[in-house]
Every structure is written in C-alpha cells, then in structure tokens.
Amino acid sequence: MDGVLCKDKEPLVPLNLPPYPIEDIITGRNERYRKTTEIWLAKYKIEYKNLYMLDIESYDWQIIAKFKIKIFNNSNANIFIESDKKQAEYIASCALKGKIFTFSQEGDLILIR
Numbered sequence: 001m002d003g004v005l006c007k008d009k010e011p012l013v014p015l016n017l018p019p020y021p022i023e024d025i026i027t028g029r030n031e032r033y034r035k036t037t038e039i040w041l042a043k044y045k046i047e048y049k050n051l052y053m054l055d056i057e058s059y060d061w062q063i064i065a066k067f068k069i070k071i072f073n074n075s076n077a078n079i080f081i082e083s084d085k086k087q088a089e090y091i092a093s094c095a096l097k098g099k100i101f102t103f104s105q106e107g108d109l110i111l112i113r
Contacts, residue, residue, distance in 0.1 A: 001027035001037070003083025003103070005046060012040050021047035026071045026080075028064035031055045050075075065090045073097065081109070088112050 005025070007013040029037060031053045041048065052071045058064060065087045072080050072091070078098040082088035088102035092113035100112040 001025055001029065004081050005044075006040070008083065014044050017044055018046060021049070024048070024050045024052065024071065024075050024077055026052045026068045028054050028058075028067065030057055061087055062090065066094075069094045 002008045004016060005018075006015050025041075025048050027037070034051070034053055037051065037053070041051070052067075054064060054067050056063070061084065068080070068082070068087070069091055073096045079101070080091060080095065080098055081101045082091055083103055085102050088100055089112055092100040095113075101109050102112055104110050
C-alpha cells in the first residue's frame with residue numbers, strides 16, 4: 001500500500017488511485033493501524049475486497065516480505081506491485097506465481113518477473 005497507493009511516509013498523500021476495485025491489498029503496516037487505513041481508503045474511494053495487515057510490529061524487510069508472499073501465494077491474484085525494490089526482488093524469487101512489479105526511480109512501473 002505505502003509507496004503504491006500512497007506516498008511511503010506520513011501524512012498519507014495519494015499516489016496511484018486505482019479506477020477499479022482491488023481484490024487484495026497486502027501491506028506491511030501493523031494491524032493496529034487498520035482503522036486509520038480503512039478511513040484513508042474510504043476517503044479516496046479505493047474499493048477493495050480484502051485488506052491484509054501485519055499482526056506483529058516489525059521493520060525487518062524479510063519478515064514483511066514473507067508475510068506478503070504467503071498472502072499472495074494463497075490469493076487469486078496474479079499481479080503483485082511492491083514499491084520497495086529489495087522486497088520486490090525477494091518476492092519475485094519466492095512467489096509461486098504471477099508477475100511482480102516495482103517502480104523505477106522515475107516512478108514508472110517495471111516488471112521484476
């Protein structure tokens with residue numbers, strides 16, 4: 001979510017607002033921010049079916065990436081967009097399916113796998 005739908009840092013500034021509903025939003029944000037996150041998504045009219053949030057407090061990129069991989073592998077999704085290049089490359093190496101994207105320094109979407 002951060003770095004894809006909104007800028008990576010607080011305050012949450014919209015970045016890429018999808019014109020269609022999203023099946024799954026998988027974020028490394030801690031579960032304690034669920035209400036704030038849901039309010040922000042509603043404010044910007046981002047429709048989604050599932051919001052998956054990390055249930056532990058962690059800033060370890062591998063823990064966060066493994067959480068995202070687990071959810072993605074068990075979802076119906078075939079596309080994963082990750083703003084952090086290191087996580088995107090790790091997700092691409094471990095995901096069992098789909099296309100994994102990240103962003104270039106210019107903000108263009110680039111295919112990792």
